[in-house]
Amino acid sequence: MELFFNQFFNGIGSGVVYASVALALVIIYRTTGVLNFAQGEMALFSTFITWWFTDQGLGIVPAILLSILVSMVGGAVIERLLIRPVESDKSPLNVVIVTLGLFLAFNALAQLIFIKPGAEALQMPNLFPSGNISSSIGIRKSTIGYAAILVVECVLLWLLLQKTKVGLKLRAVASNPESSKLVGINTGVMLMTGWGLAAGIGALAGSLAAMRGTGFDTSLMQQVLVYAFAAAALGGFDSPLGAVVGGLIVGVAESLTVQYGHYIGLDGIELVVPFVLILVVLLVKPNGLFGRNIVERV
Amino acid sequence: MSLLELRGVSGGYGQVNVLHSLDLEAQEGEVAVILGANGAGKTTTLRAICGMLDKVDGEVFFDGSEITKMSTQAIARAGIAHVPQGRGTFGDLSVDENLRLGAISRSDGGVGADLDRSYEMFPRLGERRFQAAGSMSGGEQQMLAIARALMSRPRLLLLDEPSLGLAPLITRDLFQQLGRINAEEGLTMVVVEQNASLALDIAHHGFVLETGTMVVTGSAESLAADESVRNAYLGF
């Protein structure tokens, strides 16, 4: 039982990362209708940027904040230059291909730019002290820290979306792009904002992910992306809340599966979990746990 | 002084021209009505004005300046409010948010007061203030769409088939309200309608379209009185 709780909370830790990336995916999907396959690798690149800042002597917190800023700009630029010109209702495949190209490019660029041949794995300085919160409770301090960050993230996002003009405009564009133009909203700027926001969240997620375990490399986000997709799908791809809940569920499920899978001799089965989850959800609720029914225009 | 002028406007979707060299004028303060059968190009005309077509030949003038090549959002900000066919409400946002969005491009401080006015003008909206717009009935959404358009304090209001999908009684009330707004505030309107008689009631000028060409124009009274026109084009 104790093990269960420990593993449960462990899962929250990774769940925070999945939830964040899923959030980014959902934001982009809702505002621009694009499934951003490159989300993970963009976050990876941002993570290397964070690391680079720390390597230049910056503390971890300013490094992360700076990296978020840089990533937001980068995300907006990518939307404007690479995504928008290519978006077309008639060939949706084009955008998918560009995001896949970005997937490859960002991963490779991170490798080329930041990794010297023969060097050992890079280390991301820890944001939270190691160890458990008390000797009797097996919950890591970092897990609490991560959870706190997720809460702050969600609150800030909620405030932005619900209480600001920009947020209202973003939601308008997500709800009805044509009518948004009719009320004078510059939809292009909103799309850039959406991508910038998602990129910033990704930067945070990646930086957090890099702190877990001993060192990180260019494979950091690939598995995370898969889990994040599962989380977003679970939540319905529609709702930021769904993404967060989905992320936490996937994180916990993964953690528990790793533990119990090990017991019953099925190692490595945890990767199956997210997809089983997606399948189950799609069979029961084709729009995910929180998704609305989107009518596909004929 | 004509607030809106179309000169030789042709345009359509993709390779196909729906409109053929249209001329149209709306004087400031009046209600102009565009009539015609289904597929005549009425909606396309409004979309041409708002820069929503793939390509447009000819010129569109608003308050003396040419707006032909401007983007839809810029045209909206210039003072043209378009209530599209099907209402175009933001379905998952609340009524209140929909109205605020109408005023989103305004930088003056009068938004709050205008919100109150909207609720006064359309009490039903006030009752559903925080409800999701998409959950309301067609008539209520139409009210919302018009109220939203008014929130931007437009100089020109474009309405695309406001009667579509609405019960006759509601439609009648709606048009009476539109007529009142025009009379009291002098708001210039261009209304596209299939329900010709109702539209001509509040209009000053009428334009009849047939397959993308203007076939008859004239004052509303003369159109309504002309039996041959009524029989041939207006269905009543």
Place this chain on the structure above:
Amino acid sequence: MTAQGESSVEAPVEGPGLMTRVPWLRVVVGLVFAVVAITLPFNNTPDVNQTFSQVLYLAIAAMGLNLLTGFNGQVSVGHGAFYGVGAFTSALLVVNHGWYLEATIPVSIVITAVLGIVVGFPALRVKGLYLALITLGLAVLFPRVTAKFVEGPGGVALLQPTRAQVQSLFPDILENDQYQYFVCLVAMVLLFWVASNLMRSRMGRAMIAVRDQEVAASTVGIDVARVKVASFALSAAYAGVAGSLSVLVTRVADASNPLIYFQLSIEFLIAMVIGGAATITGPFLGAALLVAIRKRFEDTEALAPALLGFALIAVVFVLPDGIVGAYRRLVARLRSRRSSGPSDPRPEVARSNSTGPDLAGTELAGPEPT
């Protein structure tokens, strides 16, 4: 390396091209290609031949994906899984049951086709977005699943049949690498020929119709579900063949890297897109380019994927129809410059960026789909 029957589908957009107007030219070109293709392995080292073989079976896999995604519009990011199934089917039969490798290919086809049907049915119910995700899931899951059932030496999901185990029906005729090359060549030519004829048939036009306007297609009597599932099965089978051939050539079935089949799926997509989606020769050209880039930058670890990533993005901007599309547009432009009046652009049937709701894919279509 195109068979004679294939050249005729090279007709550019603007009507009968050089090839069809001058029929004997087609024969000549076909012969030249055939001669080149046949003599190729005898003038090169085993290493180079192996590379050629890789191009060939990669082309097959890319063609498979092309059938599903390019011609039928169902986006799959997981065809690597079918490839993997094919590879492991062959490897297992060879290692555990001593089959001849050639004999395993039909089994591979059957199994992957069935799998394609199994995936194709639920795929009918989900939005394109979720389909992409589910296929992604397949590609990612597959190595994990194999790891459960396959344990090669070292306990990893890796099968490496020895030379002795990979028994061929014709052991002594040609040097191994040359023989492999010819098997791949024959397979590719055959499968491309099948694809070409398929796309010119009723079924092919139905596939395209379903891609472009599903609802309209159903109203003209096309059984949309059947077409979609069949496309899935067929494209899976192609990938399966490619997988089996990969075992023939490299003598390895490797699932130790959990992301390998995802990466392969991306490669198929790259080959398809760069070569030209919804074309017949596109997947082959794309595969050739892909392998060339990979080989060229083999040493610098990340340079090849970086270039491929850029190439992919560049292709969408500069050559949205891939190399084949660009060639066609060039030819069309040259021809229209020669002719006097404005050219009459007939609807290009099989392009993945087709413009809208004309029922171009059905019986009512004009030019042949390519």
